[in-house]
Amino acid sequence: MQTVINKLIPSKLSSANSVKPKKSIISLAVPRSASDTLANVSNLSIYFDEVAAVNNVNLALKTNQIHVLCGASGSGKTTLLRAFNRLNDEFDNCHTQGEIALDIRGELVSINDLTAKQLPKLRRRVGMVFQHPMLLPGTIADNLLLPLNVSCNIKGSEAQQRLEKSLKQAALWDEVKARLNAPAASLSGGQQQRLCLARTLALEPEILLLDEPTASLDPATTEEIEQLILQLKRDYSIIMVSHSKQQTQRLADSISYLEHGRLV
Ligand SMILES: Nc1ncnc2c1ncn2[C@@H]1O[C@H](COP(=O)(O)OP(=O)(O)OP(=O)(O)O)[C@@H](O)[C@H]1O
Numbered sequence: 001m002q003t004v005i006n007k008l009i010p011s012k013l014s015s016a017n018s019v020k021p022k023k024s025i026i027s028l029a030v031p032r033s034a035s036d037t038l039a040n041v042s043n044l045s046i047y048f049d050e051v052a053a054v055n056n057v058n059l060a061l062k063t064n065q066i067h068v069l070c071g072a073s074g075s076g077k078t079t080l081l082r083a084f085n086r087l088n089d090e091f092d093n094c095h096t097q098g099e100i101a102l103d104i105r106g107e108l109v110s111i112n113d114l115t116a117k118q119l120p121k122l123r124r125r126v127g128m129v130f131q132h133p134m135l136l137p138g139t140i141a142d143n144l145l146l147p148l149n150v151s152c153n154i155k156g157s158e159a160q161q162r163l164e165k166s167l168k169q170a171a172l173w174d175e176v177k178a179r180l181n182a183p184a185a186s187l188s189g190g191q192q193q194r195l196c197l198a199r200t201l202a203l204e205p206e207i208l209l210l211d212e213p214t215a216s217l218d219p220a221t222t223e224e225i226e227q228l229i230l231q232l233k234r235d236y237s238i239i240m241v242s243h244s245k246q247q248t249q250r251l252a253d254s255i256s257y258l259e260h261g262r263l264v
């Protein structure tokens with residue numbers, strides 16, 4: 001069976017594995033039913049210039065759970081989160097050591113060894129919602145339809161269905177259904193945050209990275225989003241950052257505390 005992950009791995013690298021076995025790229029196909037491992041993080045250190053933002057982190061995470069990363073400001077939470085879809089690669093001054101093996105469609109894949117060309121696919125599978133909403137220029141609808149078109153070649157009625165479904169999932173549909181062609185920048189901060197969540201959900205990832213997803217929301221919307229996150233874990237594995245002890249208690253299946261880049 002040709003899984004998407006086969007497409008992520010060029011045959012050249014797969015055959016290199018058979019000549020010189022190494023744990024990287026793919027540590028053999030493990031059917032999802034036989035393993036509930038979402039991620040194995042081994043000796044992960046992430047440096048900006050020569051300063052470690054994440055320092056020798058080892059973690060084992062399970063699928064269909066909510067993993068919460070906690071810690072003081074600057075402790076490395078966002079940097080660790082970005083490692084799961086290789087977004088730190090976008091910083092020229094960033095350098096990563098160690099390994100993350102991630103379950104994608106039932107196979108553990110060492111994401112360190114994916115090539116730059118393979119990263120867009122990884123990032124569709126491992127979707128991220130950022131700490132600060134990052135809107136695309138254009139309308140509310142554009143923010144959903146453009147990525148669907150460009151990343152997945154989904155247009156027309158299927159795109160419209162995904163738009164509606166994801167806006168409902170993100171508890172935003174009722175507020176925007178009458179103004180889908182209004183500029184996205186006209187939304188409030190909390191609405192922009194939910195639009196970004198909807199945009200990520202519309203691409204139907206397998207793993208969700210949520211960086212303080214309720215940071216700019218009022219208590220009622222926070223509760224709505226927390227309920228949504230609890231529902232989403234049936235279908236997704238979620239790694240999220242939270243500053244709130246109460247939220248962490250409400251949502252977390254497992255918790256990692258970071259202090260100066262180290263797990264404590
Ligand atoms: N692109 C970058 N270039 C240089 N240093 C960076 C970069 N991104 C993060 N850092 C540094 O890495 C450290 C960890 O930052 P990170 O954003 O991961 O912290 P955080 O725990 O998410 O903090 P907060 O709770 O404030 O969001 C900080 O010292 C930060 O200044």
Ligand SMILES: [Mg+2]
Pocket residue numbers: 077078079131211
């Ligand atoms: Mg952060």
